[in-house]
Amino acid sequence: MENISKYQFCPIRDVLSHLSDKWSLLVVIVLSRNGTMRFNEIQKDIEDISQRMLTVTLRSLEADGLINRKIYAEVPPRVEYELTPLGATLLNPLRGLVEWAQENTLTIHENRKKYTENKSL
Structure with missing residues (x-):
């Protein structure tokens, strides 16, 4: 880039x-x-x-x-x-982002929780 x-x-x-x-x-x-x-x-x-x-x-x-x-x-x-x-041309890239978010949301939330717990120590 x-x-x-x-x-x-x-x-x-x-x-x-x-x-x-x-x-x-x-x-x-x-x-x-x-x-x-x-x-x-x-x-x-x-x-x-x-x-x-x-x-x-x-x-x-x-x-x-x-x-x-x-x-x-x-x-x-x-x-x-x-x-x-x-x-309408925005929909295909947006679908990819939505799919990525759905696949990774649990991992992201777990990481946020770990981060917050580590910061409070």
Whole structure:
């Protein structure tokens, strides 16, 4: 890997800064699993996300071109979200990360426990 200077554009840092928060990948997963969804449906699927945080996350994903937001001129207004083709390309790498996490989560938790126990000695 090349040396990454903090003064030059870094695509890894740029993209991961948007996707590595607590909620973005969960929203992508939910939309990939369910297709087009309304705001409240997404919020029900991700039970512990606040309304404000879901709004911020959806705006960020929309700004990056990973999701589409469609507003219907109805009373009351209806808004739906779906993955874009670009957002769908994230699913294969994400599946690999999910599989890795599922395979290694017990070992990671055991290591954290050992680390905490060793630090308290």
